[in-house]
Amino acid sequence: MIDININPIYEKIIDELGNNKFSISNHFFTSEETAAFKTHVINQDTSQDFHAAAIGNAHNEKIIQSIRGDKIRWIDENNKYEVEEIFFQKVNDFIQYLNRTCYMGIEESEFHYALYPEGTFYQRHIDAFKNDDRRTLSMVFYLNDEDWKEEYGGQLSLYLPQANGTEKEINILPVAGRLAIFDSKTIPHEVKPVQKPRYSITGWLKTRSISGF
Numbered sequence: 019m020i021d022i023n024i025n026p027i028y029e030k031i032i033d034e035l036g037n038n039k040f041s042i043s044n045h046f047f048t049s050e051e052t053a054a055f056k057t058h059v060i061n062q063d064t065s066q067d068f069h070a071a072a073i074g075n076a077h078n079e080k081i082i083q084s085i086r087g088d089k090i091r092w093i094d095e096n097n098k099y100e101v102e103e104i105f106f107q108k109v110n111d112f113i114q115y116l117n118r119t120c121y122m123g124i125e126e127s128e129f130h131y132a133l134y135p136e137g138t139f140y141q142r143h144i145d146a147f148k149n150d151d152r153r154t155l156s157m158v159f160y161l162n163d164e165d166w167k168e169e170y171g172g173q174l175s176l177y178l179p180q181a182n183g184t185e186k187e188i189n190i191l192p193v194a195g196r197l198a199i200f201d202s203k204t205i206p207h208e209v210k211p212v213q214k215p216r217y218s219i220t221g222w223l224k225t226r227s228i229s230g231f
């Protein structure tokens with residue numbers, strides 16, 4: 019490895035992804051950055067239109083609220099707010115690190131804000147599309163209170179395939195500042211019903227298509 023300053027936060031993520039196909043970090047962003055994103059997302063929610071999220075991609079998009087009830091707004095990386103600059107600087111630095119240390123070949127990323135209103139959820143699914151296999155790593159960054167409680171629901175449940183053919187369920191509370199990263203192609207997951215509005219920034223790091231779409 020030439021000319022790379024080791025970043026312990028990124029190294030921990032890379033190790034965990036290598037061992038478990040998922041990683042949870044609580045300090046990817048500083049608490050000041052998290053607070054700025056939180057304020058921004060809440061202001062956006064009231065002043066800009068979040069729209070009902072769809073299933074599938076542009077070629078076969080459907081809105082089915084019995085599968086997912088969140089509202090989203092895509093972030094335009096070419097037309098960003100100041101606070102979003104900070105977000106993308108860090109994410110792009112991480113992407114460069116992944117590419118330089120692990121040769122991951124990430125070429126693109128896409129991110130949206132998500133709001134799950136009370137009573138909504140996202141049923142079990144895998145993030146990579148059947149007709150587009152470029153999504154490689156899923157990243158979900160939570161912007162709720164730090165003391166989000168189990169009874170508020172909204173856990174991200176990951177279903178990790180085990181060597182003996184069973185699955186292990188891991189439940190992650192969406193507390194402020196927490197970043198969940200997991201393999202987009204192999205990890206089924208769901209968002210449990212929420213009892214309070216739940217905010218996040220969700221996105222995907224994408225490689226070139228393997229199957230040539």
Ligand SMILES: O=C(O)CCC(=O)C(=O)O
Nearest residue numbers: 140145158174209218220
């Ligand atoms: O918000 C989360 O915890 C996960 C969201 C998710 O699975 C998705 O948007 O594909």
Ligand SMILES: [Fe+2]
Nearest residue numbers: 143144145207
């Ligand atoms: Fe997902």
